[in-house]
Amino acid sequence: MLSNAFVAHSLDEVRFWSRIMKEHSLFLKLGFRCEDTQLIHEANQFYAIFEGIERKSHEFTVETDPEQIRRFNIEVYSAASHIWAFKRRVLGLVLSCQMPGANNFPLLIDHTSREANYFRNRLEQLNNGRLEPLPDAIIDENVFFLRIMADHAKFIGHLLDPSERQLVEQARNFSHDFDELLFQARDLDSMRPQSQTIPLLDQFLDQNRVSVASLRDFKKTARDLIEACRIKSIIHPLLADHVYREAERFLAIIDMFEQSLTSVQHQ
Ligand SMILES: [Fe+2]
Numbered sequence: 405m406l407s408n409a410f411v412a413h414s415l416d417e418v419r420f421w422s423r424i425m426k427e428h429s430l431f432l433k434l435g436f437r438c439e440d441t442q443l444i445h446e447a448n449q450f451y452a453i454f455e456g457i458e459r460k461s462h463e464f465t466v467e468t469d470p471e472q473i474r475r476f477n478i479e480v481y482s483a484a485s486h487i488w489a490f491k492r493r494v495l496g497l498v499l500s501c502q503m504p505g506a507n508n509f510p511l512l513i514d515h516t517s518r519e520a521n522y523f524r525n526r527l528e529q530l531n532n533g534r535l536e537p538l539p540d541a542i543i544d545e546n547v548f549f550l551r552i553m554a555d556h557a558k559f560i561g562h563l564l565d566p567s568e569r570q571l572v573e574q575a576r577n578f579s580h581d582f583d584e585l586l587f588q589a590r591d592l593d594s595m596r597p598q599s600q601t602i603p604l605l606d607q608f609l610d611q612n613r614v615s616v617a618s619l620r621d622f623k624k625t626a627r628d629l630i631e632a633c634r635i636k637s638i639i640h641p642l643l644a645d646h647v648y649r650e651a652e653r654f655l656a657i658i659d660m661f662e663q664s665l666t667s668v669q670h671q
């Protein structure tokens with residue numbers, strides 16, 4: 405039986421990720437060459453599709469009929485699948501050197517496709533009645549987001565002007581820290597199910613939170629400096645804000661996990 409909580413969770417995911425998908429379409433477009441007219445056209449179409457989804461998601465409220473939201477989720481799932489396929493196709497073109505001179509890193513294209521896939525999986529989980537990630541999924545979810553954060557640090561480091569030596573160095577340190585956290589998460593993952601004890605997960609989340617909060621602050625500073633035109637880079641201001649929002653999202657998920665662990669402990 406689908407509930408109001410299902411509606412609230414669905415709208416929260418769709419509002420956040422449809423904006424992200426819309427922005428990916430813009431970033432991909434900006435990285436294409438002038439002659440890539442067909443790809444630019446497709447990117448524009450995806451932009452319009454996700455803009456429409458975002459608008460629609462804001463028209464619904466928690467009072468909306470859950471059945472209507474279930475159908476909406478299916479529609480969004482299909483759009484997310486299509487943009488995933490588009491990103492993988494673009495990745496293939498770049499990796500086979502069919503787009504010499506295009507300006508998106510392969511890792512960035514791959515990264516955005518992983519986010520599309522994550523979004524698609526969340527929609528499927530929601531429609532199957534799984535509203536919040538289970539304790540069982542805590543490690544998986546962290547593995548996903550830690551890698552996303554590690555990638556962001558790498559993108560920032562590579563898109564800053566090389567003369568911004570201090571900021572490049574800071575970005576490199578973040579990249580290293582998150583790679584380490586990711587390895588730690590994988591180690592914990594392979595110790596399943598014994599690693600699923602609450603004290604271990606609690607400590608794991610605490611450690612991640614500290615690092616994510618500091619990366620979030622770094623991204624915020626970078627975003628503000630880029631917006632004020634105070635640093636040299638080829639980072640689009642919207643991209644700086646985009647990665648900042650994704651860090652905020654990860655922090656919110658960590659908090660939600662901590663709460664669910666606390667409630668399990670007090671049962
Ligand atoms: Fe993204």
Ligand SMILES: [Fe+2]
Nearest residue numbers: 519552647650
């Ligand atoms: Fe990202």
